[in-house]
Amino acid sequence: MGTVKTDSLSTTYDSEVYPLGTKYVQSADEVAANGSGVNTSTTLTDAQKLMLSGDRTWVFVEAAAAIAAGSLCKRNADTTPFKAAEDAASETFIWDLLGVADHAIASGKYGWIICKGACVVEAEAGVAAGNLLASDGDNTAGEVDTIAGTSAGDGNRVIGIALEAEDSGSTFGAGYVIARIDIPS
Numbered sequence: 237m238g239t240v241k242t243d244s245l246s247t248t249y250d251s252e253v254y255p256l257g258t259k260y261v262q263s264a265d266e267v268a269a270n271g272s273g274v275n276t277s278t279t280l281t282d283a284q285k286l287m288l289s290g291d292r293t294w295v296f297v298e299a300a301a302a303i304a305a306g307s308l309c310k311r312n313a314d315t316t317p318f319k320a321a322e323d324a325a326s327e328t329f330i331w332d333l334l335g336v337a338d339h340a341i342a343s344g345k346y347g348w349i350i351c352k353g354a355c356v357v358e359a360e361a362g363v364a365a366g367n368l369l370a371s372d373g374d375n376t377a378g379e380v381d382t383i384a385g386t387s388a389g390d391g392n393r394v395i396g397i398a399l400e401a402e403d404s405g406s407t408f409g410a411g412y413v414i415a416r417i418d419i420p421s
Contacts, residue, residue: 245294246273246339248347256318258296259421260348267292267353273339274306274356275408287399287414292353295421297334299341306358306412307378308371308395309334309349320349322378327393328371333419337378351421354399359413363402368394369415380415395419 241260262270271280271288280288297320300312310323310333320334320341335351360372360381370393372381383394396417403410 245270245348248339248341248345250345252298252346254296254346256296256298256346257421259351260294260296262292262294262353264290272356272408272414274412278408284400284414288354288356290353290416292355293351294348295335295351296346296348297341298346299343302343303337303341303349304358304378305337305340306356306408307337308357308373308380309337309378310371310373323371323373324377326370326372326374326381327383327390328373329392330395330419331392333371333395334421335419336415336417350417351419352417354414354416356408356412357415357417358411359398359402359415361402361411363398363413365398365400367398369396369398369417370394379411380413 297318300319300321307322309320312319312321335349336355336357337349341347358379367382369380370383372379396415399414
């Protein structure tokens with residue numbers, strides 16, 4: 237976790253400039269100064285700044301296919317554990333997930349995605365503040381929704397909690413929520 241970085245976390249690379257799977261902890265001060273890369277042309281409200289506060293942990297990955305900003309990403313295959321793709325399944329086990337892209341990463345490029353902390357993520361309509369979230373990529377790749385399950389083991393599918401409602405008039409646009417996530421990567 238002591239990775240030395242000088243580039244912005246939104247920088248993408250043509251080569252593996254950090255070993256795949258490297259983690260970087262972004263301090264709360266850096267998070268407050270940078271907000272979210274999902275929509276950089278917006279001004280965050282004080283409430284959104286508060287929701288996006290705290291440290292964030294990022295993991296370095298290679299994009300197996302183009303990844304959109306705000307997308308929940310999974311491991312492309314067990315044999316390439318840090319090659320990421322937008323999750324296209326529903327309620328994927330958390331150990332098969334990698335994190336949420338805060339910025340777009342083109343296919344075959346390398347970059348950082350958030351695996352722990354507050355972030356902006358694509359969400360299904362109807363997500364409310366306080367809902368536990370799981371992947372819902374079978375509707376729209378990279379999306380999350382309220383976890384539907386109520387059986388034993390469903391906790392292994394929860395990626396985090398929504399801090400706002402999907403239809404809350406977020407400055408990130410309809411279809412997004414601010415969430416606090418914790419994905420082991």
